[in-house]
Amino acid sequence: MDNATSALNPIHGARSVARVEGVLFDIDDTLVDLNAAAVKGFHFLTSEDFKDVPGGLREHAARDYADDGAGAYERYMAGELTFLGQRAERIRRAYGLVGLDAPPAEALGVWSARYEDVVQGMWAPFPDVHDCLDALDALSIPYGAVSNNVEDYQRRKLELSGLGRIEVLVGSDTAGAPKPDPRPFHAGCRLLGTARGATLYVGDNPVNDVQGAIDAGLQGILLDRAPDHKTRSTEILQNLGSLAAIITGNPGFLAH
The missing domain is CATH 3.40.50.1000 (HAD superfamily/HAD-like)
Incomplete structure (x- = not known):
């Protein structure tokens, strides 16, 4: 062997x-x-917004997003949130972890769609x-x-x-x-x-x-x-x- x-x-x-x-x-x-793809996809989508965030903090936010530190996916499974809603909760939490305001509500759908396009190529x-x-x-x-x-x-x-x-x-x-x-x-x-x-x-x-x-x-x-x-x-x-x-x-x- x-x-x-x-x-x-x-x-x-x-x-x-x-x-x-x-x-x-x-x-x-x-x-x-999925976790590795989510981390990579998150880094790609936040590269501009997080450009001034220290690397360690950026990685922490990316992993929290991928690991669903917000606990949003279970709420989606329970019918409390839509699929987009659970993703929005995770995005808001991740931005908050680095001290930044998340994209406005009307932009979260665009963020999610772009993320989906990127992450699917990383699966x-x-x-x-x-x-x-x-x-x-x-x-x-x-x-x-x-x-x-x-x-x-x-x-x-x-x-x-x-x-x-x-x-x-x-x-x-x-x-x-x-x-x-x-x-x-x-x-x-x-x-x-x-x-x-x-x-x-x-x-x-x-x-x-x-x-x-x-x-x-x-x-x-x-x-x-x-x-x-x-x-x-x-x-x-x-x-x-x-x-x-x-x-x-x-x-x-x-x-x-």
Whole structure:
């Protein structure tokens, strides 16, 4: 095993899961490096407004925007804000962090549209994703994605990221509710044609992804690429390089 391959394989306290017949993934910051794209896109859009802001403070504001320090996306999922509304809240907070006034309300729509054009060109999968999907294909294990975003938008994200091979996709709009509601998970299982208890869900959110999947009757593993989550779960992956090995290493696994 060379160093490049080895670097993709470490896992943190993950134990063998039960028999797996299908895998569902979260998309944002699980398959697609949305955070990195958001930081780059924010820097691009604020390059003029933030030109006199010290570099460290600019980076702090960009990361706060990408990480949704405003907590606006959850409010969008709860129906309290529109998609543009949640983005406006994040923009206002980011500008406030550097002591600047945010663009006026009438300009926020233009800012958001420009940001969208820029960030979509920056969407890309994490380097371990295609190898993981190749391994699942070799095992004849079907896979798909279940996301807390609009299905059409997430389909475009997968295609622009080079992940059009993921055909099964469930969005919060088509499922009728966002994760951790069980409906998105159940819809994913139906589309895969797999039993809930034999379907593994992989995501980066301990509550919406892992606990939500478990409560819905699926298996769940936390993907913690940055290891900064505070969780007692023993089901933690540092990346996707070991997922297939965990599946096949279980005594209940039967090759197709």
